[in-house]
Amino acid sequence: MRVVIVGNGMVGYKFCEKMAARNTHGQYELTVFGEEARPAYDRVHLSEFFAGKSANDLLLADAGWYASRGIVLHLGDPVQRIDRGSKTVYSHKGLAVPYDYLVLATGSSAFxxxxxxxxxxxxxxxxxxxxxxxxxxxxxxxxxxxxxxxxxxxxxxxxxxxxxxxxxxxxxxxxxxxxxxxxxxxxxxxxxxxxxxxxxxxxxxxxxxxxxxxxxxxxxxxxxxxxxxxxxxxxxxGIKPRDELAKACGIATGTRGGIVVNDFLQTSDDAVYAIGECALHREMIYGLVAPGYEMAEVVAAQLGGDEKTFTGFDMSTKLKLIGIDVASFGNPFSCEAGTRTIVLNDGINGFYKRVNITADGKHLLGGVLVGDASQYNMLLQTCKNKLVLPPNPEDIILGARGGESAEAGVASLPDDAYICSCESVSKGAICQAIESGEETTEALKKCTKAGTGCGGCLPMVKDLLNHTLKAQGRYIRNVICEHFQYSRQELYDLVKLHELKSYEAVLDKLGTGDGCELCKPSVASLLASLWNEMILQKGNDTAQDSNDRFLANIQKGGTYSVVPRVPGGEITPDKLIIIGQVAKKYHLYTKITGGQRIDLFGAHLSDLPLIWKELIDAGFESGHAYGKALRTVKSCVGSTWCRFGLHDSVSFAIRIEERYRGLRAPHKIKSAVSGCIRECAEAQSKDFGIIATEKGWNLYVCGNGGSKPQHALLLATDLDEATCIRYIDRFLMFYIKTADPLTRMAVWLNKMEGGIDYLRNVVVSDSLGMAAQLEAEMQLLVDSYRCEWKEAVENPEIRKRFNHFVNAPEEKDPSISFDAMREQKRAKEWK
Amino acid sequence: MTAMETMAWFPACSVDDVPANGGVCVKCGEEQIALYHFTRRNEWYATQNECPHRRQMVLSRGMIGSQNDEPKVACPFHKKTFSLVTGECLNDSECALKTYPVRVEAGRVFIGIGV
CATH class of the missing domain: 3.50.50.60 (FAD/NAD(P)-binding domain)
Structure with a gap:
């Protein structure tokens, strides 16, 4: 069957993709004519062109993609004329190509x-x-x-x-x-x-x-x-459908433009189809990509002999405009009599939410979201599938107040609900994939294509995965990866019991296979938490995560950033000068971090030991900004200067930071000390935070900034310094022993049965009888601390690894380049 | 065998220069090649050093390991993983690595490059 496609835009490309997938026996001969010189590209993200993306980055597929699927692609060669009698198209460059079926995907031009x-x-x-x-x-x-x-x-x-x-x-x-x-x-x-x-x-x-x-x-x-x-x-x-070619050969077009199609997307000539923005379906032009993709699927299915029709498409959209969420779904305006509207207009947090509901309060008709569209997916599905609303319908935009999780929402969707509207993947299709054995979102993306478009549905895919697995009673054993059939906590105890000190030894004794990027850093981290040995020795260097392996944070372009420790954020003028001198000498970009330190960016791998040699000679030490370890203990200036300060928060912060520096844990740890309840150090947003009271210190734990902010909870009140430190010792060791890999304290506590009350019992009331042991283990780690950068600089075997080329150690990576910005430099934008 | 005979063998470094179960970057003319010593499997691999995802010259600094016995390397930036045998991306099929044969003789490591 000879199929000619006129137009190589997003919808034309999608049609090629659908046809190629069906072309299992080479039964289709596909020829594409495109007006532009490039193969189809992503017009939806066109503005990213100015935000640093190149034309190539926007391509949906390069010319090789078409060639390897046997699709003949003529670019820069628009079709000039269609002869419907002889079923032939004539191109600008003089080609004459016969067709059995013609697909017009000519798109639109700007009005x-x-x-x-x-x-x-x-x-x-x-x-x-x-x-x-x-x-x-x-x-x-x-x-x-x-x-x-x-x-x-x-x-x-x-x-x-x-x-x-x-x-x-x-x-x-x-x-x-x-x-x-x-x-x-x-x-x-x-x-x-x-x-x-x-x-x-x-x-x-x-x-x-x-x-x-x-x-x-x-x-x-x-x-x-x-x-x-x-x-x-x-x-x-606005847009103007490109219907001139159809018009010229006598195919019916609308009075205001657009090629008239029926539910089969056939034009007035049943050998000619029209899809995308050029098609006029039931008096409607669809200027969005999702309906265009659906049209591509419908035509591909029909040519393959499958029954499929296009009966209209939901015009709901969600987008980010210059960083502002805007979404509109169903009928956003609701003019019919009797419909009810709930509006939440929050001028303080800057969002507006409106939902339109049927008179009986049972169903959602549509709505508008501005400023926060996080509920879009759920609302859209509720609307499309006519799900019955909760007794207080306002809950759907206010969020459930107590109880009810969002997961129940996914469960209530019918099987034919579209979870991914970019690729038209239904809930049923995803569930089926899970039932046939897929257990990760990555695998689901690969086999169903859900979430591969805009990615907005991924949270729902994940919920669906968890829910389906649970419903099937499939036990999700919390193992680290395919190489270790243990949870992190089990592994921690076993490694300690067997006194294993290297990743290889742990893998030999307790695992199978050759390891991977999941278990290597996890095991390396718990080895460091247990024994506190230099992390780049005993062959553990290649088991460390990227940043730990070179004791620095890798940044865009492959250079590194350097953060010396500045305990409590207190630094002398002389040390500031040293940092300035080092930054100048090695051409580093400098920025003050959120944790009251100074970050030096743009260091070449081979300069790292030289930079650190100078810093260490001036009395600095590693800040462990690269590690899943204690980062900073931030402080306000406290009672030494501040007229409100109750105690000396800086001195206490320095004491805390120096006690736990270098401590490796399942994830990074941040802390802060405030000198009074004004809380200038923001201690309640930290993994553990301390706030001065009239009588001593209050200790807060398991707070979090980051993507899901959470306030820390009060663990104990009015403590003296020694008791406060003892409690922190116990608390940190308990976390290190029991948390899953890469789990911040806030999440760890949220998952803990019994929550903060249980944790308080363990730490303060010693309900497990482990307090003395936890304190002793922590003391061992504190006593064995050494600055790992000092050790690295002094060890020629380790230093040797800090070169880009093994066979040209004196040369730097020539692919690294920078752009100038505000009297400093920045990493070149990546592709 | 004819393919092997037309191969040029570039002397990269000595066996000791490469960390156990890790990689190094070899400068081969204008090209950057990542060379890995998979000590655990007693195997050597070489791929392009550039991760095709964001075009960064870093794969030699990546972690190596296995997935269902397939040896692989993970990019330090976004943990895209690639088969060391075929170069194929194991997370999605959109990009792949160029791979090179490796030969070890008398403590020296050679990378096979096309002539």
Whole structure:
């Protein structure tokens, strides 16, 4: 069967992909004509072109992909004419290719309103990579930019202008609000406020009457008589389906454009199909990628003899506009009588949520989310599948207050609910994959393709995985990886019992196979927690995680950053000068960290020992910023200077930091000491934090900043310093012994049966009778501390490893390069 | 065998230069090749040093190991793993590594490069 595809955009590519997958016996001969010089690329993420992505990064597949699947690809060669009588297409370059079936995926072009002056230099559209290149080169001489159109694409274009460094960017919208098709009045208002806070000027209810300027644009005038100065204009006022080819050969098109198709996506000629933005289905043009992909699937299925039709597509969308979540689903506006609306407009936290509900309060009809769209997936599924709402329907946007977890939500979905709308993967398909033995999200992505598009559904896929496994009674044994059939806690006890000191010895005695990137760092970490030996000896160097292996943090481009320890954040002027001198000598970028230290970036691997030699000679030591270890103990200035300070928080922070420095644990540990309840050191956001009281110190544990902030909980009150340290000793050792790999303390506590009360019993009341042992073990680690960088610098065998080339140790990696930025440098953006 | 005969063998380093169960980067003209000594399996492997995911010259610093007995290396940046035998990416099929044959003679390690 000869299939010719006209158009190589995202939907045209998706069709090729679907056809290639079905082309098991070489029964299809596929020929593609594309107008642009490049193979199909990702237009959805076009603005990333200015954020550092290259044209190649945006490609969906390179020319080799088509060739290896036997697809003939003609690029830069648009089809000029279709002869339906002889079933042949004629291309610009003179090719004549016969077809059995023709698929039109010609897409759309930008709609350019007929405004006087629209032809002036400096007026652009925003559609292809070429458009972007033109915009990019013009932007260099531009101070003021304007986007006409405040819809989805217009705001994307505005982001692109900001990325190009045009600080003074305006958006002009004809309608009284932004994104009039997706968002309601109140939501648009919040969106506008947020965009204005980012520096965009927004002008709504503005009808552009003329574009001003001689040859090049200098401004716009509006119907209301006002004028806006600008050096460039990007027009993004909508799309126009590319139906000219169809029209010319007599295929039916709509009065306002678009190739008319039926539910089979056939045009008025049943050997010709149309898919994507050029197709007019039931009076509707779909300007989104997901319905286009669905159309590609429908046509591929039909050509393969399967029954499949297209009956419309949900236009729900979720996107991030310049960092702001915006989502709209179902019917966002609900005008029918009797529908109820719940609105949550949080001016303080900056989000707006609206849901429309049926009169009986049972079903969700649609809604709008601005500022926080984390509930989008669940709401969309609830809406699409007509799930019955909880008795207090406001819970669905307020979040359940006590009880009910989100997991119940996944369970209640029917099997045909689409979990991944990019790839149209249903809940049933995912469950089936799990039942046939897949046990990880990675594996599910690979076999079902769910989550490989925008990735927004991955949390649901994960919930679904856990839920299905649990429902099947499949026991998820908490083992480290395929090489060790033990949990970390079991392994810790066994390694101690057998007194094993190297990764190889542990693998020989307790594991199978050759190890991997999961068990190696876990075992290396617990060896360090148990014996506190130099981590790069006894062959343990190659078992360390990337950063530990070179005692530094690897950064973009393959250079490293260096963080000397600054206990409590206290540092002398002389030491500051040394850091400055070292940074200058080795051309390092310097930045103050969140933990009151100084980070030096951009060090070549071979410079690390030289840098550390100088730092150590000046009295510095490793800050373990690279390790799953104690990082910093932050402090406020405390009673030595502060008029509110109750105790000397700096001295106590230094004492704590020096006690636990180098302590390796299942994950990194951060701490802080505040001198009074004003809490300037933010101790309650740390793994353990200490706050001065009138009578002593309060000890808080298991807080967390990071992606899921959580306040630390009060473990004990009004402690003297010695008792406080004893409790911390016990607490830290208990964590090190029992936590799973890479589990921060907050998560560890959340999973602990009995929670903080149980933990308090263990640490304060010694309910397990382990307190003395825990303290003794900690004392052993404290006594055996040595600065590992000092040992590395002094050991020629270890130093030898700090070269990029084994056969040219004096040479640095020539692929490393930097860009200048604010009188310093930055890593070159990666591809 | 004809393929072997047309192979040029680049002298990379001595056996002792490579850490046990780890890798080093070899400069071979303008090319960077990651050379691994899988001591546990008594095997040598060589691949391109560049991780194709973000085009970073770091695979020689990656951790090596096995997955269902298939020897592999994990990139330090995002833990993409690649088969040391075929170069194939084990997380997704989108990119692969170039691999090279390795020969050890009298304590010296040689990497086979096409001529």
């Amino acid at each position: 350019v309103p007929p405004i006087p002056g629209i032809e002036k230099n400096g007026v652009f559209i925003y559609r292809t990579i070429e458009d972007l290149e033109l915009i990019g080169s013009w932007a260099k001489r531009t101070r003021k930019g304007t986007v006409i159109g405040g819809g989805l694409l217009g705001l994307e274009a505005a982001k692109a202008l900001l990325d190009l460094g045009i600080r003074d960017t305006s958006v002009v919208e004809f309608a009284p609000r932004l994104m009039p098709r997706q968002v309601d009045e109140a939501g648009a208002q919040l969106l506008q406020l947020k965009l204005e806070a980012l520096g965009l000027s927004i002008h709504t209810s503005k009808s552009t009457s003329a574009i001003l300027g001689d040859e090049a644009v200098t401004g716009l005038s509006f119907a209301d008589g006002t004028v806006l100065d600008t050096d460039m204009i990007v027009v993004s006022a």
